[in-house]
Amino acid sequence: MKKVFAVSVFVLFLCELYAQERPPRAQIDDVDGFGNTDFRSMRDTTKSKGGLKNGKLLDDSTKNIYGPTTSKYTFHKDIKFNTHRYLIIDTLLDNVHRFNYVNNWDNKLQDLGNIGTASMPIFYQLPEKIGVTSGYTIYNPYQKGIDDVKYYDTHSPFSDIQYHNGGNGRGITDVIYSRNINERWNVGFDFRGLFIDKQIQRKGKGDRHITNTSYDFFTHYKSKNEKYQGLFTFVRNMHKALEIGGLKVENDSIRSDFFEDNVQFSLTEAVSKELRRDYLLYQEYMFSKLAGVYYEFERNLSRNDFQDNLTSDEIDTFYDTVRIDTKNTFDRQYFDVIKNEIGVKGNLAKTYYNLYYKHRTYKANYGYLDDYVGDVEEYGGANIKYEFDSTFHIGVSGDYMLGGIHQLKAYIDHPWVNASYTDAIYRPTMKHRFFYGNHAYWNNSFNNTQAREIKGNINLKLKSFIFQPKVQLINLNNHIYYDTAGLPQQSADINILSYGSDLHITFFNKIHLKNELLFTNVSGASADVIRVPDLLVNAQLYYENILFDGNLQMQAGVDGTWKSAYYANAYNPAIQEFHMQNDFGISSFGLLDIFINIKISRAIAYFKYINIGQGISNMGNDSAQGYFPSPRYSGQRNGIDFGVKWAFYD
Numbered sequence: 001m002k003k004v005f006a007v008s009v010f011v012l013f014l015c016e017l018y019a020q021e022r023p024p025r026a027q028i029d030d031v032d033g034f035g036n037t038d039f040r041s042m043r044d045t046t047k048s049k050g051g052l053k054n055g056k057l058l059d060d061s062t063k064n065i066y067g068p069t070t071s072k073y074t075f076h077k078d079i080k081f082n083t084h085r086y087l088i089i090d091t092l093l094d095n096v097h098r099f100n101y102v103n104n105w106d107n108k109l110q111d112l113g114n115i116g117t118a119s120m121p122i123f124y125q126l127p128e129k130i131g132v133t134s135g136y137t138i139y140n141p142y143q144k145g146i147d148d149v150k151y152y153d154t155h156s157p158f159s160d161i162q163y164h165n166g167g168n169g170r171g172i173t174d175v176i177y178s179r180n181i182n183e184r185w186n187v188g189f190d191f192r193g194l195f196i197d198k199q200i201q202r203k204g205k206g207d208r209h210i211t212n213t214s215y216d217f218f219t220h221y222k223s224k225n226e227k228y229q230g231l232f233t234f235v236r237n238m239h240k241a242l243e244i245g246g247l248k249v250e251n252d253s254i255r256s257d258f259f260e261d262n263v264q265f266s267l268t269e270a271v272s273k274e275l276r277r278d279y280l281l282y283q284e285y286m287f288s289k290l291a292g293v294y295y296e297f298e299r300n301l302s303r304n305d306f307q308d309n310l311t312s313d314e315i316d317t318f319y320d321t322v323r324i325d326t327k328n329t330f331d332r333q334y335f336d337v338i339k340n341e342i343g344v345k346g347n348l349a350k351t352y353y354n355l356y357y358k359h360r361t362y363k364a365n366y367g368y369l370d371d372y373v374g375d376v377e378e379y380g381g382a383n384i385k386y387e388f389d390s391t392f393h394i395g396v397s398g399d400y401m402l403g404g405i406h407q408l409k410a411y412i413d414h415p416w417v418n419a420s421y422t423d424a425i426y427r428p429t430m431k432h433r434f435f436y437g438n439h440a441y442w443n444n445s446f447n448n449t450q451a452r453e454i455k456g457n458i459n460l461k462l463k464s465f466i467f468q469p470k471v472q473l474i475n476l477n478n479h480i481y482y483d484t485a486g487l488p489q490q491s492a493d494i495n496i497l498s499y500g501s502d503l504h505i506t507f508f509n510k511i512h513l514k515n516e517l518l519f520t521n522v523s524g525a526s527a528d529v530i531r532v533p534d535l536l537v538n539a540q541l542y543y544e545n546i547l548f549d550g551n552l553q554m555q556a557g558v559d560g561t562w563k564s565a566y567y568a569n570a571y572n573p574a575i576q577e578f579h580m581q582n583d584f585g586i587s588s589f590g591l592l593d594i595f596i597n598i599k600i601s602r603a604i605a606y607f608k609y610i611n612i613g614q615g616i617s618n619m620g621n622d623s624a625q626g627y628f629p630s631p632r633y634s635g636q637r638n639g640i641d642f643g644v645k646w647a648f649y650d
Contacts, residue, residue, distance in 0.1 A: 066156040066649035067602075071178075073150040076231060076282060079220075080294065081383065082345065082352050086153060089160075089647060093544070093555050097595040097606040099164040099172060099643055100636075101141045102629075106516065106538055107561040107591075109141060110568060110578070112633040115170050115196045116142055116210030117241060118272070118571055120578045123520065123532055124474060124496055126451050127426055130399060130407050131377045132362055134335035135431025136304045138576055139274050142194065143237040144214050146280045146298065151220040151231065152178040152186050159648040167610070167639025169197030169205055184222040191215045198242070199637060200263060212239045227292075231282040236275075243270035243306070243573035245318055246632030252584060258634045259626045266318050266632075270308035270329075270573055277301045284345075291346040298339040305367075306331040306437070306576060319574065320485075324368060324438045331437035331574070332367030335430060354383040366436040373434070378402050391415050405448060419456030425449070431577075432480045432488045439574040446490050450477045457502075464506035471499040481529045482579035486572045491526035500536075512557075514540040529580065533563040533588075542595075553599040562590035570631045584631035591627065591635075604645040611638040 068089035078085045095104075101119070102109045111119040118138040127133070152158060157179040164172040173195075178188030194212035197205065216235040222228070245266030249257040257263065279299040286292030308314070308329040315322055343356030358381065363374030378401065385395035392414045399407045405427060411420035428446040435442050457470035476494040483489045500518035507513070516538040522530045542557020565588040569578035595608040614625050614637065627635040 071154040071158040073152045093597040097608045113629050113635045116194050130426040132427050135429030139239045156650050162645045164643035166641040171195045187219045189217050227286050233280040235278040239274045241272045273305040275303045296341040300337045302335045304333045329438040334365045337362045350387045352385045364430045422453040424451045447478045466504040468502040484580045486579045493524040495524045497521045533566045535564040537562040555597040560592040564588045589627040608641045614638040
């Protein structure tokens with residue numbers, strides 16, 4: 001215990017020492033789902049890890065001493081909330097071909113047409129934090145957070161290597177390594193890189209549009225009697241994006257001009273950068289199953305930049321104003337958060353309880369200014385969960401900040417139904433309140449936003465049939481949005497009703513049909529500020545089988561999506577934000593991919609032809625065809641993607 005305490009003090013000292021240094025001037029629930037399920041996670045009920053329950057494909061661990069069932073992982077929240085959940089390595093083929101982020105979000109993510117570009121959820125999501133955040137969220141889907149880190153328990157060294165190669169130089173690499181020092185102590189690291197070339201005006205291999213490099217180190221230790229547990233994690237993300245400002249054509253109404261080979265960019269040298277560094281230290285000591293104490297330290301540092309070497313043409317045609325420097329733009333925001341949380345927790349029979357006090361401080365600075373602004377936030381909260389059995393539990397949780405800021409949630413999880421109710425009042429982000437840049441400035445005193453959400457789904461499952469009707473109702477008041485001029489404003493009452501269903505039918509044990517329908521209606525005095533498609537459809541149809549005496553598992557089929565027409569938000573790179581617009585309607589469009597996923601032993605691979613509709617429509621037709629993920633940004637062109645995932649357990 002003395003050694004553990006000494007290490008903890010040393011880690012905290014390093015973090016606090018770094019907090020005193022100003023950085024040098026030189027240089028984002030599962031999505032949607034309506035409960036605990038979503039279309040992306042629907043799995044065939046006849047499957048088990050490593051293959052089909054009644055098929056010939058065997059789990060690796062039946063042929064080797066070590067395999068997917070001997071290397072398990074958990075998350076920080078599972079340790080903190082006493083779920084005692086360890087998951088085995090996923091070896092299923094489902095959706096392995098969905099390597100791009102829009103597909104992984106069940107096509108509910110709006111981006112700028114290329115992997116890693118600025119993005120926003122199409123449908124409103126309640127914020128995870130009720131306190132002040134930086135307000136920079138456009139790169140959240142590509143940045144790994146502390147809650148995403150896996151803590152392994154391996155009987156042998158474990159490695160997982162993934163490589164995705166999209167057409168026209170779109171590559172993603174992910175390498176994980178973890179091993180146990182002994183039966184109680186595990187260490188590991190994860191490295192990931194996004195290296196995405198331009199899809200328009202590409203001069204050759206390596207002509208980058210997006211570069212993202214991230215890595216994290218993690219360790220988990222348990223004492224011999226398992227009364228003490230400790231976690232430490234460091235995560236670093238660096239994201240760099242070329243900002244093209246949209247495609248420049250003479251007449252927006254001639255949509256085919258956006259797909260010409262020689263189409264020009266509105267900006268040529270603009271760049272956005274986001275650097276994030278996150279630290280987590282968690283320690284707990286359980287006196288018994290009935291009671292224990294814990295301490296959690298978390299630090300989150302972020303730096304967001306927008307840079308451009310200005311030209312007279314850009315000033316005249318793109319930027320509305322230039323406030324500080326007519327030659328160069330160098331906008332920057334620093335944001336630094338330190339959170340300390342102490343609490344008690346335990347299990348009384350089938351009831352888990354957690355009571356805590358949280359002290360959170362933040363400070364922010366803009367590159368053109370010398371002074372920091374900041375505040376202290378103090379919270380109290382509780383979590384209570386009652387487990388009837390391993391599949392049925394109910395719970396309530398509350399997070400309260402001085403001043404009436406709060407988040408209250410009640411939920412039920414049952415094999416037949418998932419439902420929750422959330423009532424939250426949360427503070428405006430730092431970006432909503434204040435912005436100081438070369439092309440924009442504002443200083444606002446907004447009210448806190450109030451949000452209420454009811455959501456749920458029913459799970460109807462048979463051997464070859466899964467049907468999940470779902471509904472979600474959100475009420476917003478004082479919602480903050482960006483108007484057509486790109487300025488933050490506050491709304492009146494807004495109601496968002498979404499309803500639909502997920503469906504999975506299996507024919508002849510080999511043919512699978514998956515379908516999601518989602519209808520959305522927005523009403524209320526400020527309904528116009530929320531722009532979403534009225535109808536979203538996701539669908540997959542594929543054939544799955546075990547071949548060559550159980551040595552090869554394969555899936556082959558089509559994966560498609562369709563959205564109805566709507567006025568999607570436009571993107572302004574100068575403030576790194578999406579905002580309302582009324583000039584460029586996004587027509588209804590559908591996308592269809594053909595894929596084949598295969599598994600041989602411990603190796604998984606996929607091949608996919610994306611946007612086959614564009615390839616077919618262009619046959620014998622000189623005019624370009626395509627779709628618009630955002631106003632004045634053309635979508636991904638047709639092409640071939642492939643990838644490999646290979647796990648090693650020794």
